[in-house]
Amino acid sequence: MVNTTNQNVLQVSNLTKIYGFEYKFAGKTLGQHVVGASNVSFDVKKGEIFGFLGPNGAGKSTTMRSILDYLKIQSGTISVLGLDHHQNALSIRKRIGYLPGELGLYDNFSGEELLKYTDSLRPVNKEFLQVLKSLFRVNLKQKIKSLSTGNRHQVGLILALASKPEFLILDEPTSGLDPLMASNFHKILRNLKKEGTTTFLCSHDLAEVQEVCDRVAIIKDGKIILVESVNDLRNKSIQNVQINFSNSVALKENELKKLESVISIEKSNDDTINLKIKGDPNELLNWLSKHKIQRLSIEDASLEDIFLQYYK
Amino acid sequence: MINTYLKFLKKNWLWGVIPPLLVAIMIPTLGSIWLEIQNELAGLSELLNSPAYQAILGSMAGMDITTWTGFYYMEIFTWLEMVVLFVTILVPAKLISNEVDKKTLDFILSYPIVRWQYVLEKFSVFLTYNLLYPAFVLILTYQSVVSLNVEMNLVLLSYSLIGIWFLLFALGALSLLCGVIFFEPNRAIAASGLLILGQYILVRVGGITESLSFLKSFSLFNYLNANTILNVQKMPLDELLIVFTFGILALISALVIFQRREISS
Numbered sequence: 118m119v120n121t122t123n124q125n126v127l128q129v130s131n132l133t134k135i136y137g138f139e140y141k142f143a144g145k146t147l148g149q150h151v152v153g154a155s156n157v158s159f160d161v162k163k164g165e166i167f168g169f170l171g172p173n174g175a176g177k178s179t180t181m182r183s184i185l186d187y188l189k190i191q192s193g194t195i196s197v198l199g200l201d202h203h204q205n206a207l208s209i210r211k212r213i214g215y216l217p218g219e220l221g222l223y224d225n226f227s228g229e230e231l232l233k234y235t236d237s238l239r240p241v242n243k244e245f246l247q248v249l250k251s252l253f254r255v256n257l258k259q260k261i262k263s264l265s266t267g268n269r270h271q272v273g274l275i276l277a278l279a280s281k282p283e284f285l286i287l288d289e290p291t292s293g294l295d296p297l298m299a300s301n302f303h304k305i306l307r308n309l310k311k312e313g314t315t316t317f318l319c320s321h322d323l324a325e326v327q328e329v330c331d332r333v334a335i336i337k338d339g340k341i342i343l344v345e346s347v348n349d350l351r352n353k354s355i356q357n358v359q360i361n362f363s364n365s366v367a368l369k370e371n372e373l374k375k376l377e378s379v380i381s382i383e384k385s386n387d388d389t390i391n392l393k394i395k396g397d398p399n400e401l402l403n404w405l406s407k408h409k410i411q412r413l414s415i416e417d418a419s420l421e422d423i424f425l426q427y428y429k
Numbered sequence: 430m431i432n433t434y435l436k437f438l439k440k441n442w443l444w445g446v447i448p449p450l451l452v453a454i455m456i457p458t459l460g461s462i463w464l465e466i467q468n469e470l471a472g473l474s475e476l477l478n479s480p481a482y483q484a485i486l487g488s489m490a491g492m493d494i495t496t497w498t499g500f501y502y503m504e505i506f507t508w509l510e511m512v513v514l515f516v517t518i519l520v521p522a523k524l525i526s527n528e529v530d531k532k533t534l535d536f537i538l539s540y541p542i543v544r545w546q547y548v549l550e551k552f553s554v555f556l557t558y559n560l561l562y563p564a565f566v567l568i569l570t571y572q573s574v575v576s577l578n579v580e581m582n583l584v585l586l587s588y589s590l591i592g593i594w595f596l597l598f599a600l601g602a603l604s605l606l607c608g609v610i611f612f613e614p615n616r617a618i619a620a621s622g623l624l625i626l627g628q629y630i631l632v633r634v635g636g637i638t639e640s641l642s643f644l645k646s647f648s649l650f651n652y653l654n655a656n657t658i659l660n661v662q663k664m665p666l667d668e669l670l671i672v673f674t675f676g677i678l679a680l681i682s683a684l685v686i687f688q689r690r691e692i693s694s
Contacts, residue, residue, distance in 0.1 A: 207543065
């Protein structure tokens with residue numbers, strides 16, 4: 118159940134970020150422009166968990182760092198919690214929680230010391246901190262340098278969530294976490310969502326996005342290629358079909374290729390074919406009715422299949 | 430408001446206290462050998478008048494080391510000059526660039542903290558610990574002077590030590606500027622090394638002959654010199670103003686650049 122309102126917590130409009138310099142001099146081009154983000158537009162509604170997908174170099178970090186006002190954008194506007202991301206950067210930071218993808222914490226501080234320090238910058242919600250401490254099993258008294266990567270990550274999550282912010286920006290929040298911790302974290306996210314917290318979540322873990330996100334945006338080569346609710350995306354998109362025929366599939370393979378809805382065919386053995394279909398399945402069902410089959414299974418494609426479909 | 434300052438002051442106390450303590454410990458050591466070597470220093474004093482030693486030791490070579498004050502100044506201020514060189518090249522340049530390298534800047538700047546204020550608070554920790562050089566040196570010098578029963582003008586010594594602190598401030602601000610411009614520790618240290626060591630070399634080369642003396646005016650090491658303060662018997666306020674103005678300009682530049690620049694990953 119998506120418990121969201123129409124109020125946008127994040128509104129990114131026509132964001133363009135170009136790195137580097139390029140000069141043309143005497144017919145030669147000096148330097149090089151690299152497009153980090155090009156006309157990126159999307160919005161995240163209050164109470165929504167919004168997934169942001171894309172492989173390395175697609176523009177995820179550029180978008181995220183622009184939202185945080187770490188980068189100067191060439192054009193476009195970004196509004197966070199109804200405020201201009203640059204003009205009101207400090208006011209915004211009082212109300213957000215951020216977990217960087219490559220988390221760096223002060224090595225000679227303990228988790229407790231970091232919490233105490235960050236409490237002086239953005240007050241910690243003491244009650245919620247106790248909940249976080251009970252769900253994450255990291256020793257906050259230990260120095261950061263003596264913690265494993267997974268435990269450091271847990272400290273990072275506690276720090277990002279400790280103030281119980283209105284808006285969470287999380288980059289790969291479960292990387293390095295064991296399945297139990299990841300599951301605990303998902304529980305926290307869902308509970309926070311019920312209380313109206315909005316989450317912007319960058320992840321490579323498509324199962325995680327599928328499990329917790331309401332909507333998802335896919336970015337490719339610095340451009341948003343899709344913004345869709347996770348359910349709609351699955352409903353509208355490809356389905357995996359497995360057909361067991363009574364006899365050899367050799368001839369049938371060619372016939373299947375001619376069907377419009379079939380986007381890929383993979384023969385797993387002499388009498389079994391795996392298909393990916395997109396759009397209306399009736400064309401395939403009509404075709405199947407003319408053939409003798411032993412077993413048929415149709416299931417929704419995973420987000421991973423959908424993601425790969427856009428990245429082929 | 431000053432949480433960052435207090436936190437890092439507490440966390441870095443060991444690195445902040447040990448170097449000034451090591452320099453200050455030299456003083457009782459010098460005191461303990463002074464009575465033994467006092468008579469042998471006349472020969473060495475003549476040797477130090479040669480241009481080669483003048484170039485190596487700079488103005489300190491002009492000290493009369495047959496007196497406790499001359500011996501003390503030559504030893505302690507030569508050491509302090511080395512400290513100024515190493516500390517200012519290495520520490521402020523890494524204050525921010527190290528944070529970029531270790532990705533801690535990404536994390537901390539997501540909190541409501543003004544960027545320039547964060548840098549200023551961290552730099553203030555550096556300046557605060559630098560106050561320990563004059564403090565420790567003065568305390569142990571006083572103790573040595575009393576135990577050796579020798580005369581020494583501690584007011585003039587205080588002026589010279591204040592001069593050292595201002596040099597640490599100005600050159601430290603220059604090094605910090607390199608750190609916020611280059612944003613990468615090795616490059617930042619290379620740049621600050623070039624600028625600070627370059628100034629040190631200028632003042633040394635400028636001291637060899639009169640014809641090269643103009644080079645000294647391009648170096649901050651030429652100002653607030655302990656030997657000059659000892660000779661003129663007062664704090665040269667014009668030189669203090671030059672060093673302070675340079676430091677303030679470098680510091681403001683560093684703060685403005687850091688406030689405005691991109692924090693790229």
